[in-house]
Amino acid sequence: MRIAELSRRTGVPVPTIKFYLREGLLPAGELTSPNQARYGDVHLHRLRLVRALVEVGGLSIAAVRDVLGALDDPDKSLHKAMGTAEAAVMAADATSDDEVARAQAREFAERQGWRCHPESDAFQSLVAVLATAREVGLDSFPGQLDGYAHAALGLARQDLAYALTAPTKDAAMEIVVVGSVLGDKALAAVRRLARRELSQRLDRGERSGQETDPDC
Amino acid sequence: MRIAELSRRTGVPVPTIKFYLREGLLPAGELTSPNQARYGDVHLHRLRLVRALVEVGGLSIAAVRDVLGALDDPDKSLHKAMGTAEAAVMAADATSDDEVARAQAREFAERQGWRCHPESDAFQSLVAVLATAREVGLDSFPGQLDGYAHAALGLARQDLAYALTAPTKDAAMEIVVVGSVLGDKALAAVRRLARRELSQRLDRGERSGQETDPDC
Incomplete structure (x- = not known):
């Protein structure tokens, strides 16, 4: 397809596609004449992923390049690439040096048998939330986390199953990124x-x- | 207790407590001399709630006054007051006039048998999320919502049970507000x-x- 059709099918304006091509976020098309190129499904999937990373994930061009690098690295599994994408999208928005909160988060992870490294952004976010609960004196809050873990595991299974329905690695990544950002809001x-x-x-x-109250 | 002890037990500075007293967010203490007052558990619970609304919920003083008004209105059930608090804390951060997304959200609520009025802030947020999913072409996203609903009902049961462990209405509200804001982040x-x-x-x-990868 021509660049105009690529634009139509993805909703990304032609000048933006040209910018992504120049920045190396999209591989060059197959030249059919000195100033015309043809694009295929690979470009379509990649462009949708770039759009999702930029528009939904709010990533910088440099961060998008890192994510695509991880995805295209043959030594990295899809799982690893997903981890890079999630880490980029979900950089810790808050950190805390509250050691009690950190210990609570660690105990929680151990109770679940989750062995992930405690320095991940998700772990840091959890420590920050627990620190806030402590600050406002809601001491019973950590006890709620086990129920969250149960629900979260069910959702994680669903998320992964959904990503694995994707026809390509790019499409799977798009689902992970969009699903992660939009999924949090939807949930x-x-x-x-x-x-x-x-x-x-x-x-x-x-x-x-x-009477039933229509406003709930 | 004296105002100093109230401050110590809640972590709220004395000048801030005096400000809340002047603004009517905290009822006056019992005067024991022309310039000394005594405070009780009612003040302790109310002050914790005000703090949670302001510091965790990010509410303005006027919004806190509305929430407390709903809580103290004998014609309103605890459920109604919780609704006021949640609406104040969780004002829709995004809206969308995408009619397809609105129809998707309505169909979802109907599938669940949820009869809440579709103009709530939570419903508007859901419409906005579905509109974004449509914009980026992730057409299969609405199908994920049923799994979310299943998890969400389990969590809602847990949330309510947790709030009902509170010794007073004020404490229950505090749990609802803090649990709602921190709960989303923790989840x-x-x-x-x-x-x-x-x-x-x-x-x-x-x-x-x-080998197991320590970085996950």
């Missing part, structure tokens, strides 16, 4: 809807005989 | 840890015989 929204629904059911039980 | 972190753990197990399966 927060769905969790709130679920809580309102459940809470409303209890409320109806408390005050049975009343 | 995002735990979900990532779970995904890495699961993904690493698969990776070990793929390349059995190799």
